[in-house]
Amino acid sequence: MKLHQLRALDAVARLGGIRAAAREMGLTQPALTKALRELEDANQLKLLVRGHRGASLTDAGARLVVHGRAIFRELEAAQIEMLQMAGDKGGHVSFGISPMLGQVIIPEAYRAFRTRFPNVRLRMHEAFTRETIAWVADGTIDFAVVLLLGSETSANITTQPWFDVDHKVVGRLGHPLGSRASFVDLHAQEWLITNASGGGQFDLLTRLCAENGMALPERIIEIPSLNLLQTMLHNTDAVAISPILTPEPSGNKAQIIECDAVHGLRRQFGLIRKADSQLGAAAEAMRDEVFRLSHQIMQNLRVQDAKK
Template structure:
């Protein structure tokens, strides 16, 4: 029988396109993850991955096993959710922290599902900058916090008591005024096409965005407007008004309240991972039940993103465990 932890590792590599990137997201070292994958290949009796200089790709057998693994991991999540319901959670409080994008577009359906399953649990929700939310979890001020990290970017150290569970990975996309030449094409845009373009620079001094901003600078984009306070509604509004182009998470572009042109970027290497922070080594039935609900909600969010009009890139749900985080 296949080990679910190893199946989750294979799914993570399929999502990340690289053993190194998958290890970072799962909170493992690269050698440790490679060892898990080697054991899985021995169990399967065949090669599941082909390593190459840019990462790793699935073999035919790997693709087959990943498809089955996703179903197995989904069923395990459902089982955890149903078992949590059987505990008969009654009374108590669940304290949540969230950053703005997730709080508006992803958290409400999960809260509705949780309330239906556990109507007696009192809910509190507070708005936190992602890094502050993680700190609040560590301090015991809240039970869970939605947070995120960017790629490329340096991992942010976690408090010893906090674990991070990645839930959704989305690409960063280019937004502009409607009809802009750069967002008019149907193919992915090479970053080199941003050379000389006026850029609305998004929180260039924030640790979470620093790696992304550096990549855009290397491509030759010229900062024309600086937005030092994380606020994607403002960034999209400025892009819509023709003050420059910007690179934002796909979910932000898809739900912009101002009309914007959207285009996927070549390579798919600029990404945002949305995660849930929780306290490890602590019995928390309400928090565990909500995490199970949240996984299912993010899977539905993935389907929404895939079905939305003018979808420029893919978002992927991730079944895995601790990694790192930042602001937003």
């Protein structure tokens, strides 16, 4: 397989036909058709189905396009890293971060990063673990710092645990339950979670209920957006399970509701990245800032806890 052949297949996949693909690549239709046939011959598989309305991918063709796009991204990343090592501070970095962690550290991480890489384009994703695995695996993002579920099993990703975070039940300031409640009273509340199909808060809530001999609460609202979830938390009597990353949860608009039956809710946060590639200089710099600031806030929390 050759790079120009993969680009030809990708162009046909995106544009839906030989003529449009040839025009985009600046080739004649016979030249593009030859490249595609050589690619099919090299793989001994039919990659395209040609018809009066254009061309469509076979299953093999669709799989090869996915691999080809990963190759294009790796090649672009290599080119950018070489330019950065040669003194060019351009390029781009794309990464994902847990929304709660991002709220606490991203502004400072951004400022530190910009002093070293003023011209690098940044793309930041509010990331939850399950979707992040796919983004890292296919090269959509360079890395992610999220809750590690312990089930990250993609063949081409690797994880690196960074720190443990305690989780607590939280409600709005002035919640009717006050600052302490029984688990029976907590269980009767409406619960807000980001994913009702498993992982993260759902797994913690499931464990809590099982440990206390109860089924899941009858009223659960799934909100896969941190901003919307926090809006509901701050303005209703619903409760949620939240990672505790600052002494005052949720920007002084929420409070911890202690419960003797709620304990040991600790989960691990860490890095997810591709196993078969290295981060570029700019991506490494952003990763290092996120690492430094994450550990700094955890140290601050330990100091605060020691003073209580």
